[in-house]
Amino acid sequence: MISTGGIYKGGATMAAILPVAAAAMAQKGATMSTSQPIVLHFLGYPFEVAGMIAAVFACGAARWWIGAAQAVRKEHRWSLDIPVSGIAIAFSIAIVISQRPEPLGGLLYGAGFGMLGEGIFKIAESYLKKAGTVFGIDTDKPEE
């Protein structure tokens, strides 16, 4: 049950990231006049990459790590967790493209949608339980 392999894997990943990060930051200017925010386009709509990274990271963190690791979530991983997380991330991406927030705004939007995803998950889970009792499928909690 106890494995330290995760630490070494994580360490190796970090070691691989650091030179990439250094290379990415070497040519960056420090002041507003020299900085060039990277702007990408999706279906013709421009958006800042920094805000997008912040939003997707915050949404993923809120969905998978902070409230994660409940038994019920493992049980409904493919039927509920992944679709709900996908919807939450899609919403964060859409709002970053339409609002073009600063990195902090992206972070807040992403965290908000991640937590909203938690609420959707709870609703969907209770609905699934109800459906199970109606259709006579085995559920862990048959009656209230």
Next chain:
Amino acid sequence: MSNTSFAAQAVANGPRTIAQPSFEGMGWLVVINLAVMTIATLVGIMVVVKLAGDAWKHRRLDTWLSPAWIYRALGIIFACGITIRCGAEALTLWGYDPRDPATSGMYATVKRLFDPFAVAFGLSGLGLYICSEPGMIEQQRKEPFAINMWLAWPMIRRMLWLGGGTFLAAVGVVSTR
């Protein structure tokens, strides 16, 4: 835009750097600060949520000033202090924008306002530790069994993943903006 507060004036009249001027243009330092402040905030929230949930679940068992209650309260208090301090710092770091001096100045002032609360949490945690220390040590010597430190491994693993993800996001944000 009129910058009425002193903090906003300082941002407006200072050098227009993309991060705080005190970073001296060192992007790697911005990445490290952004990452550790965000990681500490998220991990602190995780710990507070978990321990507060445990405290509520076992509120009948762990009565007021029982050793388990004190140990858990220590964790909650210290985690609250870390979350408030690092959360306020993360807010100023993420929200700094010389094009918007009023907001950047407000975040800096908010950090100053929150710091005393974080210190209050830290000192009350220390106070609880000092007050309970002699009795706790006495209590813990009664059954000298080694503690299994790996019981919390699933939570630590999640924290490590969170830390790695935060570091990646910090690198991405700083290098693309």
